[in-house]
Amino acid sequence: MTPTMTRPGGRSAKVTAAVHHAVLDLLTAGEAVTIPAVAARAGVNPTSLYRRWGDVGRLLADTALARFGTSGDVPDTGSLTGDLLAWGTALVAEAAHPAELALLRAAVAAEPVDPGAPEGFESACSACLVGRSTQVEAILAAAQARGEEVPTSTRVLDHLVAPVYLRALFGLPAPSVEVLVELLVERLVAPATAQAAPSALG
Amino acid sequence: MTPTMTRPGGRSAKVTAAVHHAVLDLLTAGEAVTIPAVAARAGVNPTSLYRRWGDVGRLLADTALARFGTSGDVPDTGSLTGDLLAWGTALVAEAAHPAELALLRAAVAAEPVDPGAPEGFESACSACLVGRSTQVEAILAAAQARGEEVPTSTRVLDHLVAPVYLRALFGLPAPSVEVLVELLVERLVAPATAQAAPSALG
Structure with a gap:
């Protein structure tokens, strides 16, 4: 797999x-x-x-990398909105899973890895996000190849990943997945789409 | 104080x-x-x-409540954009403080409090957010009283608090505070302002 x-x-x-x-x-x-x-x-x-x-910190990081670090396949719905919606919905479902949530909590709480640690021993935190970042980059690159205007991956992290993870980590009641993800994607995609025509020529 | x-x-x-x-x-x-x-x-x-x-969970929650739970004064710059910028800048600075960050990490990692716990014994997580929510509500109420169109407090949590806290919790390199906060506030305020005229009459 x-x-x-x-x-x-x-x-x-x-x-x-x-x-x-x-x-x-x-x-x-x-x-x-x-x-x-x-x-x-x-x-x-x-x-x-x-x-x-x-030590346990490195074992946690390695487990996080195995669980979250694979980039795998990303949705291919034909539009950036569709792709981010599908991807965001899966992210919400994953963050609600007890094992994944416990791993995220543990990663956040883990001691930051010594900056002098050997290559390959990332912190558990960065291990949790590395696969997500790769997936977002792939979704954005595909949209760009189709001629769509795209937000930066940092913006996707800030406005899609951050709300989903923060609500999960802080135990906040989640709104319906559909509503939340629609709002998030709307916010990420709409402004870029609105100015797609002029900037595509720039 | x-x-x-x-x-x-x-x-x-x-x-x-x-x-x-x-x-x-x-x-x-x-x-x-x-x-x-x-x-x-x-x-x-x-x-x-x-x-x-x-137990330690309740002691952590109480410490979080003392540190983050006070609503105190909120910025009063005369505009929602100005208020959210000032408030967001302070939030970024606070999340970069070692003691506050360690408390946030510990709160996230703490066992959720038994739902049957007596009144007043909140989880450390909700203790971290309760004061922030009160402050956001106050900023939004003041803006509304001035006739400004305002986002929901949930939207402020999702698009201002969540990115600031997630970046801090995951040890991500912060962009310059000014740029980050400007982007965040722009995103929260701009769409509402754009439709202020028609909906103010609705």
Whole structure:
């Protein structure tokens, strides 16, 4: 389905998947995520986990990368509005999922990774967003190739991803998905569309 | 300055302030917030803390309420754009402050409070947002009284508070405050202003 997150020379994808699964199980159950707890649940020797990930922060980041970091396929409805609506609706559904939400919460709470950490060890926070950013870029590039005027990806982050994630993280009652996403997309797409004609010639 | 958060019949405001201060100190230092650690730093008997707050979740919520829950004064520049810009700029600055940011992170990570909890024991998350909501309502009410067309407070949460907080929580590089806030406010105010004339008569 999606590319596995196994690093070159790392443990088998099967063990990695079991470890990520154990992290998500613990988070969803509201239990403390520690290396021994993850090892016990995954049926893996704790020493292997320490050797591979070093600490819980990195293990969380790697789990977030596996869960959120794949860019996969993006919607292709033929219009930017349609694509962002479909993508945003999926984002809302995902943020309402207990395991994903628990992972987002844990990522936000995790210690920021030492800036001197080796390449590939991103913070759990950036791991949560990297796949989303890639997807947004792909949606915007497709729209641009069709001749549509597009917002910046930062604007999509600020006005589509941020409200969806903030409401989920703060436990706010979500409005109906359709209404929320329509409003958000309208706000991102309408101004750009309105000035598409002159700027397409610029 | 601002009303103290002491509950009727509670401990003295001085002790409360010391306890809140200790929580913020521990969070800022990246140390674990536990009742014994807070008690030691505040110079208070742990028993008093258990009696008053019950658990760390409630202590965090109360600290968040004291730090973020006061509605205080809101900007009064004479226009909705000016007011939201001033308010948003202050929000950006506050979210960049280590103690406030650590408190936001901890609130997001905290266990949601049992829905059956007694009145007054809100979740740390809602405690973080309650004062902000009151302030936004006040800004919007003042603008409406001046005859300005205003967005809903939900829209301000989604398009001003959410991007500011999400960027802070996820450790994203902030754009210049002026540019970010101008963009946000423009987006919230411009569409409403454009249709102010017809709807003011409706």
